[in-house]
Every structure is written in C-alpha cells, then in structure tokens.
Amino acid sequence: MALDAFLLVIGMLALGKVCAATGRFPPAAAGVLNLFVLDICLPAAVLRYASRLELDLSLLRVIAVPWLLCALAALVVYAGARRAGLAEDRMAVLLLCVPLGNTSFLGYPLTRAMLGEEALPHAVVYDQFGSFLLLSTWGLWVLARYGGDRRPTAREIGGKIVRFPPFVALVVALTLMPAAPPPLVEGLLMRLSDALLPVVTFAVGLDLRLRLPRGALGPLAAGLALKLALLPLAAWVLVRLLGLGGIAADATIFESAMPPMITAGALASSHRLAPDLAAAMVGYGVLLALATLPAWSLWLH
Numbered sequence: 001m002a003l004d005a006f007l008l009v010i011g012m013l014a015l016g017k018v019c020a021a022t023g024r025f026p027p028a029a030a031g032v033l034n035l036f037v038l039d040i041c042l043p044a045a046v047l048r049y050a051s052r053l054e055l056d057l058s059l060l061r062v063i064a065v066p067w068l069l070c071a072l073a074a075l076v077v078y079a080g081a082r083r084a085g086l087a088e089d090r091m092a093v094l095l096l097c098v099p100l101g102n103t104s105f106l107g108y109p110l111t112r113a114m115l116g117e118e119a120l121p122h123a124v125v126y127d128q129f130g131s132f133l134l135l136s137t138w139g140l141w142v143l144a145r146y147g148g149d150r151r152p153t154a155r156e157i158g159g160k161i162v163r164f165p166p167f168v169a170l171v172v173a174l175t176l177m178p179a180a181p182p183p184l185v186e187g188l189l190m191r192l193s194d195a196l197l198p199v200v201t202f203a204v205g206l207d208l209r210l211r212l213p214r215g216a217l218g219p220l221a222a223g224l225a226l227k228l229a230l231l232p233l234a235a236w237v238l239v240r241l242l243g244l245g246g247i248a249a250d251a252t253i254f255e256s257a258m259p260p261m262i263t264a265g266a267l268a269s270s271h272r273l274a275p276d277l278a279a280a281m282v283g284y285g286v287l288l289a290l291a292t293l294p295a296w297s298l299w300l301h
Helices: 002-022 029-050 058-084 088-097 107-115 117-146 154-162 165-175 183-194 196-206 217-241 246-256 262-270 275-300
Strands: none
Touching (some): 002 275, 029 117, 029 165, 029 183, 029 196, 058 088, 058 117, 058 217, 058 246, 088 262, 107 117, 107 196, 107 246, 117 165, 117 246, 183 196, 217 275, 246 275, 262 275
C-alpha cells in the first residue's frame, strides 16, 4: 500500500508537470482541482474517519503538538532571520511555510498509506484543530504584519472557520455521523476520499515551480531542514513529554513531517512576500518529502 501510494504520487506529479509544460490544461486548472479537493474530497475523508474518533483527553495532546511546534518554529525562524539580517519578506515566508504543513492534501492519504487507516482520525484532528486553525490565526497575522493588510477581526476569523467545508464536516462527524454509517454512504465517502491523493498530486504537478530563488538558497535550505527534519524530531520529543503513545503519537509525528502547506505558499506569493522563495519552499518541499516521509515512517515502525 505504501509503495503504491508513493509511486502514484511520483507519477501524478510528473504527469501534472508534463501537462503544464505542453499546455494540455488551462492555467486555472490547478486552482479548480484544488477547490474540488477542498470542497468535496477532504470533507468526505473527514466524515469517513473523524466519526470513528473516541473523544478523550489524548486528543488534546494531539492538538497541543502543532501549536507548540508553531511557537518553536516562529522563535527559531525569527531569531535566525534577525541574526542573519534576512529581509522581512523572506522571513515572513519562513514564518508561514515552516510551521504550516501540508497535513490534509498530502497528510491524509500518505498517513493512511504509511501508518494505516487507524491513524487517519488522529491525522484529521491534527490537521483541523492544528494546521487549519493555525492558518486562520497565525497565518493571517503574519500576512497582516508583513503583507500590508489590515489585521483581521476575531469575527472575520471565526467566519472563515465556520464556513470552511472540511471543518463543517468535522463538526458533523463528531456530532451526527455514526461510526458505522450505512454501506451505501460508506461506499460513497470511500470513493470520494480515495480520489484525494491522485487529484491533489496532479494539481501540485500542474503548478510545481522549481526555480531556485536568487540569493535565497540559505533561507530555502534552512527552512526545509527545519520543516522536514527538526520539527518532526521536536514532535517526537513532545509526544513523549505529553505522555502520548501508540498510533496517536505516530500519526502526530508523521503529520508534523509533512512538507510546507501549498496554501501558505500561495498566500505569501499573492501578498508579494518573496514569491520565489515561497514557490521554492512548496515545490522542493514536496520533492524532498518523497524521501523524508518514508524515512520517518520506517523510524516510527
């Protein structure tokens, strides 16, 4: 299953890159496919797996890890950037792309492939209560602070959260969805959620940018080392300090090892915050993760 998943990732990334190079798809195709994943496939995956969660205190420990990692990453990036004299726009990209990982688009299917279906509910918790809420709070603050926008109000942030389709699906899964839905419903959710990996990796391939940013190789290398190696190692320490064990701990560490969030890179670029570095963080992060994620999976096993 894991080998099949990674061959699929590599194949769809390459196919997307080829289609983009030959002009087979319109320029907006990647955005449309991402919307399909966001509004259809991700909610289906959340409904399918979050309904199996047993609500207990261990979930609070899973949720705590991405927030603690964000604080740690922000401190390291800020201190390192100040010491190196890094421009504020490049520092802002690192403040977005290092703490925020691709824990849903790639996280869900790869967690399932590498750790098994029983790990998926914990990955959903990590993503929705960690990465998504961090994007909606920390991410918006960084964009407002360094991108020239006004700071969003608490009401605006709350509105974004309650209208986010996967978050709505999470609320339904935790309150109304039975752990064992009727076979017809289960089959529909399975087919929609299984489309997540091929569709999103093809979309990533369509929009993959691998140009090395001039004068920013140092920040790029430091940011990816922090995101793909040091933060998962810190997560490994945190789950033990928090007393989290078993498959919940494995899923938490594995989710922390995901490459930079595509949305974070896109937002940085749209706010004119070092677009070259943002694109490189996302593009090279996905490619390097094809080597680092199997390594983390083997270590966890």
